[in-house]
Amino acid sequence: MNKTTKAFLISDIICLTLLLVFLFSLPQKLFKSPTSFVIEANNGNLLSAAIASDGQWRFPxxxxxxxxxxxxxxxxxxxxxxxxxxxxxxxxxxxxxxxxxxxxxxxxxxxxxxxxxxxxxxxxxxxxxxxxxxxxxxxxxxxxxxxxxxxxxxxxxxxxxxxxxxxxxxxxxxxxxxxxxxxxxxxxxxxxxxxxxxxxxxxxxxxxxxxxxxxxxxxxxxxxxxxxxxxxxxLEPVPGKPLPLPQNAPHLLNRFKAERSNLDVISTRIKSTLDEDIQLKINSILKRYNNRFRANDINNISALVLNANTGHVVSYIGNIYQPENADLQSHVDMIKAPRSPGSTLKPLLYASMLTDGFILPHTLVPDVPTQIAGYSPQNYDLGYDGAIAADKALSRSLNIPAVKMLQQYKYERFYDKLKKLGIGTLNQPADHYGLSLILGGSEVTMWDLANTYMGMVRTLNHFNTYKGLYNPDDYKSATYIYSDHKDEEDYQRNSFLDHGSIWATFNAMEEVMRPGDEGLWEQFSSSQRIAWKTGTSFGFRDAWAIGLTPQYVVCVWVGNADGEGRPGLVGIEAAAPVLFDIFRLLPNGKWFETPTTKLKKLKVCKQSGYKAGEYCPNPVEELVPVAGIKTTVCPFHKLIHLDRTATFRVTDQCEKVTNMQHKSWFILPPAMEYYYKIKNSDYKSLPPFMAGCDNSGGNNVMELIYPKNGATIYIPLELDGTRGKIILNAAHRNLNSKIYWHIDHEYVATTTNYHQLAINPPPGKHTLTLVDENGERLVQVFTVLDKEKNGVR
Structure with missing residues (x-):
């Protein structure tokens, strides 16, 4: 290689090197300084921003x-x-x-x-x-x-x-x-x-x-x-002191900061799905109510609004933001906070039982004093209906019927259903919650709860769109980041909850009387149709209200972020009025279409709500979810035999068959009957047997209301330190009958008409025997604890 060639080669290498240096001289990312997190409304206006980590206000x-x-x-x-x-x-x-x-x-x-x-x-x-x-x-x-x-x-x-x-x-x-x-x-x-x-x-x-x-x-x-x-x-003035930036969605901003790495979002600035006008108006509503609640030391309130048509978050207010007062804990995002749901899961149980063929919409369920393995649920009004239609039990939010329904459905099955529906806070085994699962014994977040109901709304909305099929994406969580992405069309024949059951559930939820309206809202044609449910957690720590239309799902929570309970903190009084004020801001559209092909006409016993059996008089034809075909026939209508005057029941031992009248009779178990006939004056008790007729013990004339067979009881001390008493309560079909009470085979007392008895048995296992004047016997056992165990009372 001669010197000239070598020189050219060296110069080429130098030029190439300089060219490469020039080409790669610019960093891949020119600016590496941290930027502020910025949330914009769906119209591009600023909702909230946070200062960058280096203390600079620097937007992306x-x-x-x-x-x-x-x-x-x-x-x-x-x-x-x-x-x-x-x-x-x-x-x-x-x-x-x-x-x-x-x-x-x-x-x-x-x-x-x-x-x-x-x-x-x-x-x-x-x-x-x-x-x-x-x-x-x-x-x-x-x-x-x-x-x-x-x-x-x-x-x-x-x-x-x-x-x-x-x-x-x-x-x-x-x-x-x-x-x-x-x-x-x-x-x-x-x-x-x-x-x-x-x-x-x-x-x-x-x-x-x-x-x-x-x-x-x-x-x-x-x-x-x-x-x-x-x-x-x-002529315009120049700026003076810097102004504070808007903080109209600070909790969503913090949520975005925490979730950005998992959202595959590069920028710290996003255009959100929030409607600025609605966000600001709901902020004003919550501030107004918060000022009122603060007088009762109730410091926190939050609201979440989802658009069921788009799956977008319309409004996100995790708390009333009051950073100047740290004691109020307004920085806590209650939309993400796990809290006891109170009764807000009851519609999900109702829908699940309809879907799986356990009940029909109006099936009678028991509402009597109940003790299950030491667990004694109580209705909010401390009363009993004896028996009540499942949809009415839901609209009145009765606890005992809900527990009875969960006992029938099995809490393990309901636990699995809740997980599939998107409740992500069930981090303990099903046995940990047991039957208390339906009364707020678990924890949920507003986010999961609202998204679960939105999934139900979307499923029903898409009935015609998907030609009766189901899209699992309907239960995907709402998004707060604006995007044109559409759900994939992956349709299936089955879903967690079917169209007919969801439709029936929303109908039941619509029957609840609105706060302050005294049931008169239906008279106004402009009133918005809303399916809704309230909830109150144990100890008055959480007040909930969740409502829905085909267009929107709204969830409201009121309480204290630190978990302190307050008297009067109940869903119907604290959260429901906020819910309806929010719905007044939202556009009103058509109600849900009836999913006719996912409903079946079925003859239903009008009195019991069960599938009509051969002895049900005047059955009615109703549209019920498809699985309703699998439900049992009415167990309460039975054929009885009366004498020729229709005054007494008879058997072939005391009356000729040709002289008998055969009638269908609505017969509830004694404990249910005891309370049912108090509120239902048209209920007719069974006629007594004619003298000389043998009952043969097959008519279930007595039932112990409390304690139930096998119950475990703790007797607390009175205020003066003496040991208290338990009240035994029994029901008999014959109002004028006498019951002779025996404990451990020793006679104790006789009761007439109202069969209640106060006793103070010693700790240990006891046998309780009841005998009526006709010789009918009822034998049950119960155990009295020496001291309180595991919270059983």
């Missing part, structure tokens, strides 16, 4: 820069910006002449492109650094468009104090979006990056006004604005 790069700012900054900093390749040689030569003449640096000659490089490098300015800025500016122009470069400048230029970027400056100094600023306001901001210290409350305002006015005159010369606009703009 915006999608676009207002034309006013482009014109102002180009006129002020780099009038040939759109005509050079990153270096303005005319400006640099002018700056050199001015600096030499003044014997100091009075002009830099840097282009906007070079300033972007300088802002990204944050290095002390030397001749070497200036040369690097020139090289990197050329490289920047090759990689980015002019619009992108001016966007980088707008997002990263200093605007005084701890404000970086045009968007943050616009909100901090004017309290508005940058694209809404006037020419005078925009000109003021455009001069700040060159002299950011000009923004100081009470200082430098004269210098700032002069710079702004000079720029306005320059904009006139460049034909960006006319003289009249400039003159009016010069």
């Amino acid at each position: 790069v915006a999608d676009s820069v207002p034309i006013k700012f482009k014109n102002c900054i180009v006129a002020f900093e780099d009038k040939r910006f759109y005509n050079h390749f990153g270096i303005d040689f005319l400006a640099m030569s002018r700056a050199m002449r001015q600096n030499l003449k003044a014997k100091s640096v009075i002009s830099g000659g840097s282009t906007l492109t070079m300033q972007v490089i300088r802002l990204s490098r944050k290095q002390n300015r030397t001749i070497w650094q200036k040369l690097l800025e020139v090289i990197l500016a050329l490289r920047l122009e090759l990689k980015y468009s002019k619009e992108e470069i001016i966007g980088l400048y707008a997002a990263n230029a200093p605007f005084g104090s701890n404000v970086v970027g045009l968007d943050a400056a616009s909100w901090r100094y004017y309290g508005r979006e940058a694209n809404t600023l006037s020419w005078g306001e925009m000109a003021t901001l455009a001069v700040l990056p060159n002299s950011p210290s000009l923004v100081h409350p009470g200082k430098n305002s004269a210098r700032l006004i002069k710079k702004r006015n000079d720029l306005l005159d320059k904009l006139v010369r460049l034909n960006y604005i006319d003289q009249a606009t400039a003159n009016l703009s010069k």
